[in-house]
Amino acid sequence: MTGAGPLLEVRGLQTHFRSPAGLVRAVDGVSFDVGAGASLGIVGESGSGKSVTSLSILRLVEPPGFVAAGQIRFAGRDITALPEREFRAIRGRDIGVVFQDPMSALNPVYTVGAQVAEAIRAHQDMSRAKAMDRAVELFRTVGIPAPERRVHDYPHKLSGGMRQRVTIAMALANEPRLLILDEPTTALDATIQAQILDLVLSLRQRVNTAVLLITHDIGVVRDMCEQVVVMYGGRVMERGTAAQVTGDPRHPYTRGLLASIPGPEKRGRRLDAIGGTVPSPRHMPPGCPFQPRCPRAMDVCSAMPAPRDPGDGRAVACWLY
Numbered sequence: 001m002t003g004a005g006p007l008l009e010v011r012g013l014q015t016h017f018r019s020p021a022g023l024v025r026a027v028d029g030v031s032f033d034v035g036a037g038a039s040l041g042i043v044g045e046s047g048s049g050k051s052v053t054s055l056s057i058l059r060l061v062e063p064p065g066f067v068a069a070g071q072i073r074f075a076g077r078d079i080t081a082l083p084e085r086e087f088r089a090i091r092g093r094d095i096g097v098v099f100q101d102p103m104s105a106l107n108p109v110y111t112v113g114a115q116v117a118e119a120i121r122a123h124q125d126m127s128r129a130k131a132m133d134r135a136v137e138l139f140r141t142v143g144i145p146a147p148e149r150r151v152h153d154y155p156h157k158l159s160g161g162m163r164q165r166v167t168i169a170m171a172l173a174n175e176p177r178l179l180i181l182d183e184p185t186t187a188l189d190a191t192i193q194a195q196i197l198d199l200v201l202s203l204r205q206r207v208n209t210a211v212l213l214i215t216h217d218i219g220v221v222r223d224m225c226e227q228v229v230v231m232y233g234g235r236v237m238e239r240g241t242a243a244q245v246t247g248d249p250r251h252p253y254t255r256g257l258l259a260s261i262p263g264p265e266k267r268g269r270r271l272d273a274i275g276g277t278v279p280s281p282r283h284m285p286p287g288c289p290f291q292p293r294c295p296r297a298m299d300v301c302s303a304m305p306a307p308r309d310p311g312d313g314r315a316v317a318c319w320l321y
Helices: 050-057 085-089 112-121 127-139 160-171 190-207 218-223 243-249 250-258
Strands: 006-019 022-035 038-045 065-074 095-096 177-182 210-215 227-232 234-241
Touching: 006 050, 006 210, 006 243, 022 038, 022 050, 022 065, 022 210, 022 227, 022 234, 038 050, 038 218, 050 065, 050 095, 050 177, 050 210, 112 127, 112 160, 127 218, 127 250, 160 190, 177 190, 190 218, 210 218, 218 227, 218 234, 218 250, 227 243, 227 250, 234 243, 234 250
Parallel strands: 038 210, 038 227, 095 177, 177 210
Antiparallel strands: 006 022, 006 065, 227 234
16 A cells, blocks of 8 residues: 555444335445555445445435444545535535436536536636546546547547546546546446546556445456455445455455456356345345345354454454454
């Protein structure tokens, strides 16, 4: 990890949703740090709470959802307590975000260049002409061909991969200290996915932006991140370095995720799969949420264990340790 200390600190985050059936605990006591210039991946299946975690950090959780408890500090400031107007100045300037679907982030009635230029002018005192010049420069940086022409295109005229590059350019427009990527390549084919991830890696090395990557693909996290948080049922199952978590997984859930990744050594064999399905947040089992699917479940798993260090500096929430 690079940098002088935690840029982002999340402590005991709880994000709940009100429903007719009662309170849904989508995120239930999540803690982690992202160092300045560092990269951390949050990985887990759909419904694990990872995207709600990122939305909580960005203060974009909409009713009936709300942050019920915990603390989020950015650059030493408690951003959970900031007035919305003050935080809006941080979001987009100091914290950039790229979501899964670029079409939902882009306005179909404005050119992509105008939208990037507007993102710049929202946080910087700059003329429209200079902001458009900066948009051209950003398009060139993220690998969009003929950027002088592409800035005048509307979103529907661009491919999915190009639209995602535009949203990355928009997120980087104000040189943020932290870039949050929430499933940025899920809707793209494998070739474009690899290009986008390579782009993020090269940009991070060039501008030293910290990266928080949200994904269901533990293989992507292994290649992209220095630190990894594995989530399931709104809780952290395992947290450590990428080498620890992906090279020597300790939690049965982490082992299941890694065993399900296709690879040359598995050619001709059925891929391993985790039995069962992710429980509904409305009907979470007592204790460890992975207990009903865990091949090593014990009676004691009816109570949720606190994260423990198995001896190598990581944290594992499992009674095996």
